[in-house]
Amino acid sequence: MVFACNSGLVHNNKIFLSKYRHKERTGEQKYFAAFYKQLGLQLFGEDYPEFF
Known part of the structure; x- marks a missing residue:
């Protein structure tokens, strides 16, 4: 991934995933x-409507 630093916010084995506004990144x-699930992190934000 080229923009791996923009994937979300990690804190205490939790990841708050980014939701991209622009269609090129959605x-x-x-x-x-999938990557963070393999690492065993608890995921948040897969289904929220706001952009982050």
Whole structure:
């Protein structure tokens, strides 16, 4: 991933995933979510409507 630093906010084994506003980046979230699930982090933000 080119913009791996923009994938979300990590704190205490939790990841608050980014939700991208621009259509060019909207598909990235599912790949970041799969990666963080493999690491065993608790995911937040896969389904919230706001952009982060």
